[in-house]
Amino acid sequence: MKAIKALLIFVILVVLSLLGYNLFPEQKLPGVNKIDSLVILKSKRQLLAYAEGTVIKTYKISLGKNPVGPKQCEGDKRTPEGSYVIFDKNPNSGYHKNLGISYPNEQDIERHIGMKEPIGGEIKIHGLKNGLGFIGKFQRWVDWTAGCIAMTNEEVDELYKSVPIGTKILIKP
Numbered sequence: 001m002k003a004i005k006a007l008l009i010f011v012i013l014v015v016l017s018l019l020g021y022n023l024f025p026e027q028k029l030p031g032v033n034k035i036d037s038l039v040i041l042k043s044k045r046q047l048l049a050y051a052e053g054t055v056i057k058t059y060k061i062s063l064g065k066n067p068v069g070p071k072q073c074e075g076d077k078r079t080p081e082g083s084y085v086i087f088d089k090n091p092n093s094g095y096h097k098n099l100g101i102s103y104p105n106e107q108d109i110e111r112h113i114g115m116k117e118p119i120g121g122e123i124k125i126h127g128l129k130n131g132l133g134f135i136g137k138f139q140r141w142v143d144w145t146a147g148c149i150a151m152t153n154e155e156v157d158e159l160y161k162s163v164p165i166g167t168k169i170l171i172k173p
Contacts, residue, residue, distance in 0.1 A: 074120030096127025
């Protein structure tokens with residue numbers, strides 16, 4: 001009986017801890033109207049937002065299911081590496097909202113010459129699939145996209161408001 005009671009208390013504590021992790025508010029983006037560049041550090045699963053050369057916020061992210069190395073072709077589930085720009089913003093995405101990344105660039109196209117598979121495209125910074133926003137920060141625990149950069153819906157909302165089209169984005173290994 002004591003073992004069952006101890007197990008029940010343990011389970012309750014774990015559930016409360018997980019809920020606390022997911023629901024605990026994160027620091028909001030400082031009162032900056034414009035982010036002028038983004039840097040993705042794939043190996044650290046971080047997105048750094050810059051304003052006037054200063055990191056103003058670091059976000060935790062998820063990547064494509066096969067994150068090591070640069071994107072080679074459509075379907076490889078890799079997140080690209082290189083210099084790009086934000087070229088589109090979609091408020092009606094199937095994944096909350098998104099910011100479009102200008103993949104493929106010239107270097108990606110050169111690297112792709114001679115490959116049979118299509119190069120791919122449609123790489124975004126996006127939130128969670130519509131209807132699954134409750135997953136929140138738990139999405140960070142696994143790389144799950146087809147090559148995009150995923151964040152919580154609240155984090156994408158922050159970037160969506162502060163990142164203009166044309167913003168430079170550097171994606172590093």
